[in-house]
Amino acid sequence: GENVEQHPSTLSVQEGDSAVIKCTYSDSASNYFPWYKQELGKGPQLIIDIRSNVGEKKDQRIAVTLNKTAKHFSLHITETQPEDSAVYFCAAPKAAGNKLTFGGGTRVLVKP
Amino acid sequence: SQTIHQWPATLVQPVGSPLSLECTVEGTSNPNLYWYRQAAGRGLQLLFYSVGIGQISSEVPQNLSASRPQDRQFILSSKKLLLSDSGFYLCAWTMGSLSGNTIYFGEGSWLTVV
Numbered sequence: 077g078e079n080v081e082q083h084p085s086t087l088s089v090q091e092g093d094s095a096v097i098k099c100t101y102s103d104s105a106s107n108y109f110p111w112y113k114q115e116l117g118k119g120p121q122l123i124i125d126i127r128s129n130v131g132e133k134k135d136q137r138i139a140v141t142l143n144k145t146a147k148h149f150s151l152h153i154t155e156t157q158p159e160d161s162a163v164y165f166c167a168a169p170k171a172a173g174n175k176l177t178f179g180g181g182t183r184v185l186v187k188p
Numbered sequence: 189s190q191t192i193h194q195w196p197a198t199l200v201q202p203v204g205s206p207l208s209l210e211c212t213v214e215g216t217s218n219p220n221l222y223w224y225r226q227a228a229g230r231g232l233q234l235l236f237y238s239v240g241i242g243q244i245s246s247e248v249p250q251n252l253s254a255s256r257p258q259d260r261q262f263i264l265s266s267k268k269l270l271l272s273d274s275g276f277y278l279c280a281w282t283m284g285s286l287s288g289n290t291i292y293f294g295e296g297s298w299l300t301v302v
Binding site for chain 2: 108110112117118119120121122125165167174175176177178179180181
């Protein structure tokens with residue numbers, strides 16, 4: 077089955093700096109890669125996703141890059157703000173399946 | 189627009205007592221439904237998923253069960269809770285195959301077994 081690994085597990089950055097989280101996946105047939113942000117005590121919320129027919133996608137201060145050959149994708153947050161502090165999860169589905177496999181999560185702390 | 193609701197939001201139950209967590213989705217039909225569990229400070233573990241009424245797939249052997257009595261209703265149950273059942277339970281939904289559709293999560297239910 078799909079195996080998703082996420083690094084780092086914790087990330088502390090100064091406000092205004094950039095944060096990068098990386099994930100690798102094992103199923104080469106996977107073609108959809110979402111990123112979720114989870115604030116304390118709440119359910120994860122989708123912040124950005126990318127499909128396998130593109131290599132990069134941006135939405136204001138966040139961007140996701142995908143390298144299908146190497147089977148990894150990354151989340152980039154620029155000009156970080158204190159409200160970016162949360163746990164971030166990457167995920168990948170089994171090809172044509174009904175299940176999503178999540179990475180272990182990255183706890184991001186943005187220091188003012 | 190579609191919305192997902194799950195309840196109760198928090199629950200404290202003694203060991204050996206039963207459990208029932210409910211989840212409903214509004215604004216869509218025939219969704220795929222999921223129950224995830226998240227231990228404190230940990231990742232998301234898929235417990236059950238359902239592609240239709242009465243169709244339940246279990247991902248891991250455990251003390252819990254799931255049912256889907258109606259198209260947009262998903263219930264997580266236990267007859268006798270264990271201490272290890274404590275955690276944050278998340279209901280989620282999506283349309284069709286996950287290969288192209290976003291999964292949406294509810295706000296979660298905190299379960300503490302004492």
